[in-house]
Amino acid sequence: MxxxxxxxxxxxxxxxxxxxxxxxxxxxxxxxxxxxxxxxxxxxxxxxxxxxxxxxxxxxxxxxxxxxxxxxxxxxxxxxxxxxxxxxxxxxxxxxxxxxxxxxxxxxxxxxxxxxxxxxxxxxxxxxxxxxxxxxxxxxxxxxxxxxxxxxxxxxxxxxxxxxxxxxxxxxxxxSARDYESIKAMFYNSSDNAYKILEIDKSASVDTIKKAYRTMAKKYHPDKVIHLGKEHQKGAEDKFRQVQAAYEQIQKERGF
Known part of the structure; x- marks a missing residue:
C-alpha cells in the first residue's frame, strides 16, 4: 500500500x-x-x-x-x-x-x-x-x-x-471521572482495583456488583468499536477481558 x-x-x-x-x-x-x-x-x-x-x-x-x-x-x-x-x-x-x-x-x-x-x-x-x-x-x-x-x-x-x-x-x-478511574485501574495494582474497574465501591452489594458487571461488559464490548475495523476490536477485547477478570476476582473474594 x-x-x-x-x-x-x-x-x-x-x-x-x-x-x-x-x-x-x-x-x-x-x-x-x-x-x-x-x-x-x-x-x-x-x-x-x-x-x-x-x-x-x-x-x-x-x-x-x-x-x-x-x-x-x-x-x-x-x-x-x-x-x-x-x-x-x-x-x-x-x-x-x-x-x-x-x-x-x-x-x-x-x-x-x-x-x-x-x-x-x-x-x-x-x-x-x-x-x-x-x-x-x-x-x-x-x-x-x-x-x-x-x-x-x-x-x-x-x-x-x-x-x-x-x-x-x-x-x-x-x-467521566468514573470511566477515567476504571481505565486507569487496569494499569495499576491495588486491593480495590477490581471495584474501580467495575466503577463501584468496595461496600457494594452482590446485586450491585452483578449489575455493574453487566453495565461495564456492555460499555467495553468490542462490538462498540466494530466500525473502526478488526484491528481496533482486538484492543477493545483487552478492556473487555479485564472487566471479566475484575468480576471474577470479586466473585472469588466475596464468595458468590
Missing part, C-alpha cells in the same frame, strides 16, 4: 480542524521524499474535497479507522513528551502496537507520520481533544484512553506528569 493511498483513503473528519492542520504540517515536512514519479504531492487529488472538510458540524460522522489512527498518534506524542523526555520503550510500544493492529506496511507509514508530529511544538491539547470529542463516539474515546495509559506504562511505570497529562486529555475528551 502506497503512502498516497494510506493518507488519501483512510481519513475522514480528521482532514479538517486542528488535527488536519497538525497532519498538514507533518505531511509538509515529508513532501520532498514523498512525491510520486510526476512530482505531485502524495495526497490523492480524488480526496481534495475531503481535505477541506471542517470539523464543525452538528451531524457526527462515523469515525473511520484513519481518524482514530491520527488522533492516537497526536495524543500519544503529547503523553510521551509529558515528563520532559522520550523513552525509547514508549516509542517502541507505539510501533509495536501499530504493527500488531495494522501490519508492518501501514504501521511504517503511521510511524513516519508520528515522528514528524512528534517534532512539532506547541500542539494545543485542548483544541485537538475538542475536535475528537465533537467528532468521535464515546466508545472510541474510551479506547484512546486505554491506549494512552498503555504508552505511559510501557517504560514500567506511569509518572505523575504522564498521569496528569492523560487526566487533562480525559477531561477535554468528555470522559
Amino acid at each position: 502506497s503512502i498516497s493511498k494510506w493518507i488519501g483513503g483512510a481519513l475522514g473528519w480528521s482532514f479538517g480542524g486542528p488535527i488536519g492542520a497538525i497532519i498538514g504540517l507533518a505531511i509538509g515536512s515529508m513532501l520532498d521524499a514523498m512525491t510520486d514519479s510526476k512530482g505531485s504531492p502524495f495526497v490523492d487529488q480524488g480526496n481534495s474535497n475531503q481535505g477541506r472538510t471542517t470539523y464543525r458540524t452538528h451531524t457526527r460522522p462515523q469515525t473511520q479507522s484513519g481518524d482514530f489512527e491520527v488522533s492516537l498518534l497526536i495524543l500519544s506524542s503529547i503523553v510521551i513528551k509529558a515528563d520532559g523526555k522520550q523513552d525509547q520503550r514508549e516509542l517502541d510500544y507505539v510501533r509495536t502496537q501499530f504493527v500488531n493492529m495494522y501490519g508492518k506496511d501501514r504501521a511504517n507509514h503511521a510511524f513516519r507520520l508520528f515522528k514528524e508530529i512528534n517534532k512539532q511544538k506547541n500542539i494545543s491539547t485542548r483544541q485537538v481533544c475538542m475536535q475528537i470529542r465533537q467528532m468521535m463516539e464515546h466508545a472510541s474515546r474510551l479506547q484512546l484512553m486505554h491506549f494512552l495509559f498503555g504508552i505511559a506504562k510501557a517504560d514500567g511505570s506511569v509518572t505523575s506528569d504522564e498521569e496528569q497529562q492523560i487526566h487533562i486529555i480525559a477531561g477535554y475528551l468528555g470522559i
